[in-house]
Amino acid sequence: MPFILKNKETSEIFTCHLINNYQIPFFGTKFWDYPHEAQQEYVTFLETHQVVNTEQWALIEVEEHLLKLFNVKLNNNPAKSLFLDENGKSTIKAAE
Numbered sequence: 001m002p003f004i005l006k007n008k009e010t011s012e013i014f015t016c017h018l019i020n021n022y023q024i025p026f027f028g029t030k031f032w033d034y035p036h037e038a039q040q041e042y043v044t045f046l047e048t049h050q051v052v053n054t055e056q057w058a059l060i061e062v063e064e065h066l067l068k069l070f071n072v073k074l075n076n077n078p079a080k081s082l083f084l085d086e087n088g089k090s091t092i093k094a095a096e
Helices: 035-048 064-074
Strands: 003-007 015-019 025-029 057-061 080-084 090-094
Touching: 003 035, 015 080, 025 064, 035 057, 064 080, 064 090
Parallel strands: none
Antiparallel strands: 003 057, 015 025, 080 090
16 A cells, blocks of 8 residues: 655645656655655655655555545645545645
8 A cells, every 4th residue: 555644733645746657747645655665765755845844744554546536636736735634534625
C-alpha cells in the first residue's frame, strides 16, 4: 500500500506538482510505495517544496484506491487542498 504525508495538526494531505510514469505533469498526492523509501526521503522532499516545519508531517499508509480517489477529487487543480479525517473520509477545499 502507498505511503503519503498528512499534516498532524490540520489533517491536510500533501499535494504538489508531480510527473507521472508517462512523463506528464499533473497536480496530485505525493506517495511512496515502500515504507523504508518514504522514511528516508520524505523530509528532503518536503524541504525541496519549501516546507519549513517538516516535523508537522507524518507518513501514513493508505489503500491504493484511496490514493486514486484523492487525485480524482483534486482534478489536477492546484487551487484545491485535500484533507483526510480520522475516520478515513477525504474532503476537498478550494482556495477562495
